[in-house]
Amino acid sequence: MTTSPVRDHPPANASAPPADAVATGSRRIDPATLTVVRARHPWRWLAGAAALVVVAQFVNGLVTNPGWDWPTFAKYFTAPVVLQAMWLTIQLTIYGTVLGFALGMAIAAGRLSKNPVLQTISWTYVWAFRSIPLIVQLLFWFNIAYLYNSLSVGVPFGPALATFDVNSTISGMTAAVIGLGLHQAAYSAEIVRAGILSVDHGQLEAAAALGIPRRRQFFKIVLPQAMRGILPNAANEVISLFKGTSIVSTMAIAELFYQVQVIYGRNGRVVPLLMVATVWYIVMTTVLSIVQYYVERHYAKGAVRTMPLTPIQKARKHLAEFTARARQHSPQTKQQTGPEDHR
Amino acid sequence: MTIRLLDRAATGSQPEPIGDPAYAVEVLGVHKAFGTLEVLTGVDLQVRRGEVAAILGPSGSGKSTLLRTINHLEKVDKGLILVESEPIGYRLKGDKLHELSEREILRQRARVGFVFQNFNLFPHLTVLDNVIEAPLSAARPSRRRRKELAGRAREFLAAVGVADKADAYPRQLSGGQQQRVAIARALALDPAVILFDEPTSALDPELVGEVLEAIRTLAGQGRTLIIVTHEIGFAREVADTVVFMDGGLIIEQGPPARVLDNPTHERTRAFLSKVL
Numbered sequence: 001m002t003t004s005p006v007r008d009h010p011p012a013n014a015s016a017p018p019a020d021a022v023a024t025g026s027r028r029i030d031p032a033t034l035t036v037v038r039a040r041h042p043w044r045w046l047a048g049a050a051a052l053v054v055v056a057q058f059v060n061g062l063v064t065n066p067g068w069d070w071p072t073f074a075k076y077f078t079a080p081v082v083l084q085a086m087w088l089t090i091q092l093t094i095y096g097t098v099l100g101f102a103l104g105m106a107i108a109a110g111r112l113s114k115n116p117v118l119q120t121i122s123w124t125y126v127w128a129f130r131s132i133p134l135i136v137q138l139l140f141w142f143n144i145a146y147l148y149n150s151l152s153v154g155v156p157f158g159p160a161l162a163t164f165d166v167n168s169t170i171s172g173m174t175a176a177v178i179g180l181g182l183h184q185a186a187y188s189a190e191i192v193r194a195g196i197l198s199v200d201h202g203q204l205e206a207a208a209a210l211g212i213p214r215r216r217q218f219f220k221i222v223l224p225q226a227m228r229g230i231l232p233n234a235a236n237e238v239i240s241l242f243k244g245t246s247i248v249s250t251m252a253i254a255e256l257f258y259q260v261q262v263i264y265g266r267n268g269r270v271v272p273l274l275m276v277a278t279v280w281y282i283v284m285t286t287v288l289s290i291v292q293y294y295v296e297r298h299y300a301k302g303a304v305r306t307m308p309l310t311p312i313q314k315a316r317k318h319l320a321e322f323t324a325r326a327r328q329h330s331p332q333t334k335q336q337t338g339p340e341d342h343r
Numbered sequence: 344m345t346i347r348l349l350d351r352a353a354t355g356s357q358p359e360p361i362g363d364p365a366y367a368v369e370v371l372g373v374h375k376a377f378g379t380l381e382v383l384t385g386v387d388l389q390v391r392r393g394e395v396a397a398i399l400g401p402s403g404s405g406k407s408t409l410l411r412t413i414n415h416l417e418k419v420d421k422g423l424i425l426v427e428s429e430p431i432g433y434r435l436k437g438d439k440l441h442e443l444s445e446r447e448i449l450r451q452r453a454r455v456g457f458v459f460q461n462f463n464l465f466p467h468l469t470v471l472d473n474v475i476e477a478p479l480s481a482a483r484p485s486r487r488r489r490k491e492l493a494g495r496a497r498e499f500l501a502a503v504g505v506a507d508k509a510d511a512y513p514r515q516l517s518g519g520q521q522q523r524v525a526i527a528r529a530l531a532l533d534p535a536v537i538l539f540d541e542p543t544s545a546l547d548p549e550l551v552g553e554v555l556e557a558i559r560t561l562a563g564q565g566r567t568l569i570i571v572t573h574e575i576g577f578a579r580e581v582a583d584t585v586v587f588m589d590g591g592l593i594i595e596q597g598p599p600a601r602v603l604d605n606p607t608h609e610r611t612r613a614f615l616s617k618v619l
Contacts, residue, residue, distance in 0.1 A: 200463075202459060202461055202463040203463060203465065205416060205459070205463065206457075206459060206463035206464075206465070207465075208416065208449070208452065209414055209416060209452055209455075209457040209459075210452070210453065210457075210476070210477035210528070210532065211449040211450060211451070211452040211453035211477060211481070211532070212449070212476065212477055212480045213446065213449060213480055214445060214446075214449070216480045220476065220480070221465055221476075224467045225465075225466070225467055299467070301467060301512065302466045302467040302468065302469075302512035302513065302514060303466060303467070303514070304514070305514055305515050
């Protein structure tokens with residue numbers, strides 16, 4: 001009888017009179033025998049349909065307008081030069097993010113420290129690098145040899161131990177990474193600082209009262225909780241840096257956007273090649289967004305009473321329910337079905 | 344350079360024995376002000392080993408501040424606090440008090456358990472990890488030590504009646520359960536004294552009893568406890584000494600029967616008439 005519809009179930013306690021029966025006038029109703037008629041939402045359906053028409057028109061335009069020139073798009077989308085350029089864009093993003101957040105964490109720590117010298121220096125850093133437009137800063141780094149033509153490592157204000165020629169040490173790529181990283185560090189510092197400030201002061205007091213060493217307090221107690229606040233903003237920054245790398249195209253570095261410009265400069269097919277770049281940017285942003293979802297989930301442990309299911313877990317659950325229902329409705333057990341079965 | 348040399352010399356020698364070994368905690372002439380607001384104005388308090396002291400008093404009387412000075416969450420302006428004859432926050436050398444480094448202060452704090460009004464459990468760690476964290480970080484953390492400590496931690500959790508919640512996260516627990524975990528967390532360091540800062544004030548009335556029961560068990564085991572509380576009945580039942588504070592001073596102290604039933608001071612009488 002496991003497949004019988006809900007309405008046929010006997011009351012939980014069949015022998016005793018139903019305790020939850022409701023009296024209406026002289027008639028007694030057993031709630032278990034009632035069926036629910038769901039409310040209808042015609043306007044919801046209408047609005048959905050109207051929106052779908054607009055979307056269909058747009059998709060139709062994408063497919064039928066010859067201006068998009070999809071064959072050219074297909075030809076260049078996975079072309080080796082484009083893939084190489086894509087890889088360079090990814091590298092710029094990785095180096096920029098690593099340098100930016102490493103330095104950013106140090107600056108955030110400086111701003112939150114009790115040392116007035118470190119406080120002032122880190123505040124000044126953030127002030128300066130947020131004030132200078134990225135492109136101006138990049139051009140400075142690109143022309144650094146004009147200011148300093150050799151680079152020395154040694155005792156401060158004392159003798160040098162090793163000297164490098166700036167023009168050969170700082171290539172275009174290095175200049176781009178330094179520029180992106182330093183720019184990113186100013187913003188990352190503020191994001192990390194915001195995250196740390198969002199952690200309840202009681203957590204620090206509890207950690208201090210338990211005698212947990214300072215470093216461990218930071219990495220084991222404060223940072224994991226700060227990450228909840230840091231991550232959405234940090235993901236924003238990484239994605240915006242990823243697309244922002246296109247700005248280094250002005251320095252003739254063969255990243256994605258530069259390469260695409262070179263190609264359409266040669267063959268004149270501007271729109272399909274811009275689409276090549278666009279679709280790659282979309283693909284990578286999608287990947288980053290998925291990574292963000294799972295990293296955030298990891299740090300949400302303990303913050304919510306029960307974890308919501310991931311989209312994959314949800315899909316699996318629906319599939320399991322669907323197959324279970326399909327089995328239920330197979331010919332030999334088919335019966336009259338109640339409204340609950342259609343939910 | 345001289346300071347560093349002095350410090351090194353001090354670390355090498357044993358600290359001079361001061362204070363009375365009968366006492367777990369001695370508060371000697373402590374003053375504390377926040378800006379112009381004087382919160383403690385010369386507090387003297389001695390708590391024997393194994394004694395349970397309950398601190399009562401109106402809000403703003405300095406009860407919580409006094410408690411927080413005992414484990415150096417607040418630094419005192421004047422006076423000295425000894426825990427098992429060791430000055431808190433300082434090392435006595437001749438007639439000079441040398442400020443301890445932060446690392447040494449943290450080590451001292453491990454000798455003083457603290458239970459907060461708002462529990463302050465670490466929400467991102469499981470109950471078991473909350474209890475293990477402090478003893479684990481006291482020495483080099485390792486997998487083996489973690490395992491040893493987990494066994495002991497489960498005993499502490501069982502002692503306060505939350506053994507079955509070891510793998511849950513704090514937010515999945517009721518307030519009463521969270522506070523009992525916080526007590527287990529304080530116990531895990533085997534402290535010389537445990538300080539309770541209004542441990543039941545943030546709880547729903549029906550959850551107060553279970554936390555008081557856990558504290559009662561500790562008192563029965565002969566632990567030294569200092570409890571800031573508004574639960575007069577509980578203080579009467581569990582405390583050996585009731586301390587009444589007002590205006591940053593200890594007005595009156597003694598066995599509960601005397602202070603609660605037969606107060607000598609007008610302000611104590613006025614306070615008790617309001618809360619009883």
